[in-house]
Structure formats: C-alpha cells, structure tokens
Amino acid sequence: MNNSIQEPEIESTADNQAPDLGAASLTLKVHPWRSSLYEELHNRPSPIIHGNCQVAHFTVLLNDNRQALHDHVVDLCKRFSVPAPGPDSSCLYQDFGGFELRWERHLEFANFTFICPDVEPFSSEALNFIPKDWLAGIPGELVVAVQMAVVDAAPEGKDLHRWFEGQRASGSRVAEEKAQVWTAFKLHNDGFGRIVTCNQGLTPYQTGRLVQRLFELETYRMMSLMALPIARQMGGELSRIEEGLATLNQSISDIDADKDERVLLQELSMLAAEVERLRSDTNFRFAAAVAYHDLVRDRLDQLKETPINGVQSLREFLERRLTPGIKTCNSVRDRLEDLSRRIHRTTSMLRTRVELSIQEQNQTLLSSMNRRSQLQLRLQQTVEGLSVVAIGYYILALLGIGFDGIKAAGIDTMNSDLFKGIALPIVLAVVYLGVHSLRQHITKNNRGSSSLEPESND
Structure with a gap:
C-alpha cells in the first residue's frame, strides 16, 4: 500500500511555464520553515506504556546550560552505544535497554523522563539502570522531581498509606472513569513527589497520554509558582515606594522655590527608575505564571475528572491552593503597573507646576521689559x-x-x-x-x- 501523498498537477502553458508539482523534483521556491512547521505538530509524542511500570520525571531550568544539557544527553547515549540527538535537536525518545529515556527541551526548562517497566511501585531499583554520576551531573537547577507508579490493580487504603508515607492523598477517576490517579502534592523522604496511576481499561497509547498529562500538570504547576516568592519579596519594596510617592505628592503643595521643584523632580525620577527596573525584572516571570496557570487548567480539563466519594479531587486541591498564589502574583503585577501610572501622573503634575512657574517668571520678565x-x-x-x-x-x-x-x-x-x-x-x-x-x-x-x-x- 502506497502511503505517499502526491500533490495535483498544474497545467503548463507556453506563457507562464508553471512547474509540475507531481514531478520528481519540486522546483517551486519553498519557505525555509515549511518542514519544521509540519513537524511541529508531531513533536513530543506521548509514550506507549504497557502494563505496570515506574516513571521518573525531572525538570531543570534552562539558563546558560542549553548546550551543556545537550552534551550531557549525548554522553549518556555514548555510554549505552545508542544514537545520539543531532546538534539542533530539542528532543530524544530512545530505548536504552533497561529503561526508556524521553528528553525534551522547552523554552524555559528541559524534561528528563525515565520509564522503567516491571518495577515495584516507588522502588529504588527503577533508577539503578541509570548511571549515578550521570544523573547527579545533570546541568541546571532542579525544579520538579516526581515518580509515578502505573499499576493495573486498584490500590487499597493501606497501599496508599504506605506509598504516600501516611500523607493525605488527593485522587479522582479520570479519562472517563477508565483510570484512577492519586497524589499528595508533597515531597517524600526520597526527595521525590509521588503519583499513583491505576489503569482500568486504557490502551497503551491512552495510558501514555495520561502519564504525559500528569507530568505536564506537575511541571506547569511548579513553573507557575516560580513567580510567587518574587511577588512576596516585592511586597515590601512596593510599600516603600508607595510611601515615598505619597510623601512627594504631599510635598508638591508646599513648593515655595525652584530649588524644591528640582529636588522633587530628582526624587521622583529615582522612584520612576526603580519601578521600571522592577517591571523589567519581573514582567516575564509574572506573564509566564499566568501562561503556565492556563496550561494547568487546560490539563485538568483534559483529565476529565470524576470525584471519588470522600476524597479531594485534583482540581479541587489545585483551585484551592494554586489559584490564590497566582492571584497574588497578578495582584503584585497590577500593583506595580498602577504604581507606574501614578508616578507618571505625579510627574506630569509636577512638570505642569514647573511650567506654570516658568510662565509666571516669563510674565514677570515681560512686565519688567515693558516698564x-x-x-x-x-x-x-x-x-x-x-x-x-x-x-x-x-x-x-x-x-x-x-x-x-x-x-x-x-x-x-x-x-x-x-x-x-x-x-x-x-x-x-x-x-x-x-x-x-x-x-x-x-x-x-x-x-x-x-x-x-x-x-x-x-
């Protein structure tokens, strides 16, 4: 069966000499991004997961270590004698024998996912296949480290208590009640977060899709909260700037000399410069927090949750705990923007005061010239x-x-x-x-x- 798609032919005339797209060689001028745009829709495919397995997922930030991360992946490939990714590759999906590695490099972070089949839930044997020195030497700062156990049998209460070390777990039925998901959204004694996925009728492809969505949910949740410490730290600085602006506004009505106006303009310019510095330092982080939060809600919608009686669902937990943090970031960003507008209005008012003073001086000068x-x-x-x-x-x-x-x-x-x-x-x-x-x-x-x-x- 021939799966190739042949494009229709274009009639050729003596006047325009239109090329024949069905010919062996394509003579039309092709946009350099054409192939990459076609492949973009097929990037980062879901894994195919058969039966019980344990999956370890790591997310590291990308700063100045993009090339170092690529070289690190190439080094692992050389150790196991498997094909390495090309210099321009941003992903790798390769079977290393005892485990499968899925490496993906995004705009701000990179993911490492290790799939180890036929391993007991949360067993240390899962990472024994990976060289310890290589795993410890991954470049970048670790943000997410989570292990997932994919099981076929529904877990009992004692199993959940043991796997989550006595912590309260949230869970729900997902994928139209064909699977169950449990997680505590906390770190455990091994330094990992933990997720339990019970397959109750999903195909291997659907199981891989579910696993991928759960890891994306965890990654985007953490990335969205990266702006929260910055927002909390900026609260004191914004309060100090607001107090300084209020003092300047009060001082404008007490201006008696040109020297006072110059001093106030200088202080106001310093406040404006400080606010613009804060805006430039945090604008990307706050905008990214909103974008990541939207992705979290999108992944929650894709899970198609059904609540389990007596158990807090994933959506309920995240909306209760994650949404206030994002609103805090939005509040600080709006407060910063409002402070910038207020400083601009104060500057305009003070400049108007200066212009009026100059006009009065000019009027006095004209009167003197008239005399x-x-x-x-x-x-x-x-x-x-x-x-x-x-x-x-x-x-x-x-x-x-x-x-x-x-x-x-x-x-x-x-x-x-x-x-x-x-x-x-x-x-x-x-x-x-x-x-x-x-x-x-x-x-x-x-x-x-x-x-x-x-x-x-x-």
Whole structure:
C-alpha cells in the first residue's frame, strides 16, 4: 500500500511555464520553515506504556546550560552505544535497554523522563539502570522531581498509606472513569513527589497520554509558582515606594522655590527608575505564571475528572491552593503597573507646576521689559526735546553769525537781534518736525515695516 501523498498537477502553458508539482523534483521556491512547521505538530509524542511500570520525571531550568544539557544527553547515549540527538535537536525518545529515556527541551526548562517497566511501585531499583554520576551531573537547577507508579490493580487504603508515607492523598477517576490517579502534592523522604496511576481499561497509547498529562500538570504547576516568592519579596519594596510617592505628592503643595521643584523632580525620577527596573525584572516571570496557570487548567480539563466519594479531587486541591498564589502574583503585577501610572501622573503634575512657574517668571520678565520700554520711551522723548533745543540753539547761533556778517557788510538798517527772534520759532519748529519724523521712521523700521526704502525728497 502506497502511503505517499502526491500533490495535483498544474497545467503548463507556453506563457507562464508553471512547474509540475507531481514531478520528481519540486522546483517551486519553498519557505525555509515549511518542514519544521509540519513537524511541529508531531513533536513530543506521548509514550506507549504497557502494563505496570515506574516513571521518573525531572525538570531543570534552562539558563546558560542549553548546550551543556545537550552534551550531557549525548554522553549518556555514548555510554549505552545508542544514537545520539543531532546538534539542533530539542528532543530524544530512545530505548536504552533497561529503561526508556524521553528528553525534551522547552523554552524555559528541559524534561528528563525515565520509564522503567516491571518495577515495584516507588522502588529504588527503577533508577539503578541509570548511571549515578550521570544523573547527579545533570546541568541546571532542579525544579520538579516526581515518580509515578502505573499499576493495573486498584490500590487499597493501606497501599496508599504506605506509598504516600501516611500523607493525605488527593485522587479522582479520570479519562472517563477508565483510570484512577492519586497524589499528595508533597515531597517524600526520597526527595521525590509521588503519583499513583491505576489503569482500568486504557490502551497503551491512552495510558501514555495520561502519564504525559500528569507530568505536564506537575511541571506547569511548579513553573507557575516560580513567580510567587518574587511577588512576596516585592511586597515590601512596593510599600516603600508607595510611601515615598505619597510623601512627594504631599510635598508638591508646599513648593515655595525652584530649588524644591528640582529636588522633587530628582526624587521622583529615582522612584520612576526603580519601578521600571522592577517591571523589567519581573514582567516575564509574572506573564509566564499566568501562561503556565492556563496550561494547568487546560490539563485538568483534559483529565476529565470524576470525584471519588470522600476524597479531594485534583482540581479541587489545585483551585484551592494554586489559584490564590497566582492571584497574588497578578495582584503584585497590577500593583506595580498602577504604581507606574501614578508616578507618571505625579510627574506630569509636577512638570505642569514647573511650567506654570516658568510662565509666571516669563510674565514677570515681560512686565519688567515693558516698564523698561516705557522708561526708554520717556527718556527718548526727553532726549528728543533736549535735542530740539540744542540743535535749534546751534542753528540760531549760526544764523546770528550770518546776520552779524551781513550787518558788517554795510547794511546798517538790519537788526540781527530782531531777525534772531523771528527765526527762533521757525527753527525750533523745523528741528522738532525733523527729529520727530526721523524717530517715527526708525520706530517703523524696528517694527518690521514692509517698506524698507527711505522716503524720497521731491
């Protein structure tokens, strides 16, 4: 049976020379992401689990150890002489003989899942197949370490008491009542969390899907809570910043000098810088907490839980314990955003105060300039009057010299004093009109008159 899919042919014409997609070689230009996008839907497949087994799951954070994690997986493959993942691979699903390893590298963390068949629940024999030095040398910080026992027979009360070391366990029927799941959501003496899964009619593929969902539920639960310690630590810092902002708001109404405004602006800028630092440091973590919490609720929906009488279900436990932590993170994030907006409003208000102060100073300066202009005008008028008198005096002196010269030439009947008296008002009037006309012409040019040509003399 031929399982290959052949794409339909495209008719070729002499004009466009369209390629034949059914030909042996594909001549169309292919997007470089085409193959990876097709394979993305088939990445991280569920394991196939037959019968009883024990599964150990580890989650480590990815910081600067992405390459170190890959090299660590390659080292394990070399020890067991099995094919190693390629340099660009982000997952590996390989049977190592006594166990099966499933390695997956995500954006922020990497998972190691070891499936050991035919092992007693929570027996130390499960990890004996894995080299101790290799397991202890996994790069990165461990976040999740959980062991799951997959059994066929329904556990009794004494079994649950022994497996969970006397801790109260939550449980429910899942997968449309074809399986039971029990867990205490706590760490045990061996440092692992524990989950018991009882298969009551699931196929090997469905069992693998259930196991994968339970591990994802545990991983996403822990990753969502990574923001909670940060939120608690930030509470005191935000309270301190809020008190400082309240003090600054109270001080704005008491500003008496420009120096106070500059000091307040400097303090407000320091608060704004601190808030922006907190936002940049925590924005990703808080956003990731919300995303992981959404994934937790999605995995709970996929479990299709049915409650067991007298037992707290997984959803009930997580909604009661996990949701308040996420709400705390959201509250701190909203508080931080609100504080940023309040600082912005305070800054705007203080800048408005500064601008008003500057405008008042400019108004005072303009008033002072106006008074100076009036004084200059009065001084100019005074100087103009004095100029008229001085110029008139010199002109009359020149006329007097002229009159004396005419009288000395032989015109005895000429009275120079009389002619000076007659010329006095005429000279003063002519000088005043000339000086006044000159002043108006200069003033007109200083005001930006459109006519820059001097008046012509007829």
